[in-house]
Amino acid sequence: MLSKAQNKYIRSLALQKNRNEHNVFIAEGAKIAGEWLHSTQKIQYITATKEWMAANLSLVAAHPEAEAHIVTQAELETLSIQQTPNQVILAVHRPPALTVSAVDHWCIALDTLQDPGNMGTIIRIADWFGIKYIACSPGCVDVYNPKVVQAAMGGHLRVNIFETDLAAFVRGASMPLIAATLGGESIYSITRPKAGILVIGNESKGITPEIQQLATTRVTIPRVGGAESLNAGVSAGILCALLTQS
């Protein structure tokens, strides 16, 4: 059981200012918690149901630095951002911020991406396609937002995600810059570079003009039907599948 103060503390991590103050974030659910517990990342709290604890004793033992608490389903619900909380919630120490000045491989650059579901989905996509880097402009949603952690499914552990001044980063990288826009060249017909930076823009405003001007190629997924747009996560998935195809 958690004390009132511990419960309040863990719940407070739903807000970015508290995550920043404590350098700790939340990872929820058996699958995602498992990814972090299998890593060398330092864990602060493991709060889980009796059943989960009993089934995962060795995983808990592997993290002597963590305070482990058995909680009731009702208590888990008070901590959870999910409608149906799932067995275990961790408070995890955030890895140190990464600085990457140059990339030598495919990189996704996110220009003011706002939606945590899209951010998490794109981290998961990078993780699937073996894309090693994600560069985020300062205006992007926090990559340790609980919904991002949820949707990324452990991708944080395998993809180098860093915040940077995108324009300066892009100017410094001697790589093709591929901008996902409406009205660009068809992604089916461009000559694919061996590596490059794929820029995905804000959900409603797209890519900022400064970054657009730096683009080597502007690409579009051709539309056949009536939808006004594709979701940013889905677009990123399609472009990564086509660009990294070998």
Added chain:
Amino acid sequence: MLSKAQNKYIRSLALQKNRNEHNVFIAEGAKIAGEWLHSTQKIQYITATKEWMAANLSLVAAHPEAEAHIVTQAELETLSIQQTPNQVILAVHRPPALTVSAVDHWCIALDTLQDPGNMGTIIRIADWFGIKYIACSPGCVDVYNPKVVQAAMGGHLRVNIFETDLAAFVRGASMPLIAATLGGESIYSITRPKAGILVIGNESKGITPEIQQLATTRVTIPRVGGAESLNAGVSAGILCALLTQS
């Protein structure tokens, strides 16, 4: 302003049993409400802020069958499933259920798809790629769930979505059946049919064995990195982009 009973009624449509009883669903937000108001679909309630009403008088006038109510932001919040409710919420009469016994074009078949965000995303993908049909097994999430309507961005109006016994439907259709699975052939290397049925399975259990056995081709998006899987909506987007590429 809405009466207490009207407020309660609209909120009740968050639940499928109430949507089924009244044959009415919720469409929320300026963009999505706009899609439904521009259609010939019968609207039951238009509840919106003063500002939205003032800016959309002709759209409201085009629906004399609808009861229009100006509501405060606070009242809108009581009706909304969104964290930040967006100007207007409609209660829309549900179109009659569609029966489709045969398809002559690309069709997406959904086998027990559970997540409303994935369902809505896949409707939006079909709408983008001009895929005219989505066949849902009886175990799928309700396509008029508010989160589905939200994520589909009006796709319901342009894609024929119907519930059917998938195995019988597939047996009846003389079309290639392409099953999205782990461990199938690479989507990059298969011979693409001109049309067919693409099956997407349940988020955790995949495609039911009965449907898998009917597959002409089992396809996979090759993995390079460490992620365990791709999100169902993203997978569907990638497969549709590659299968319908002309």
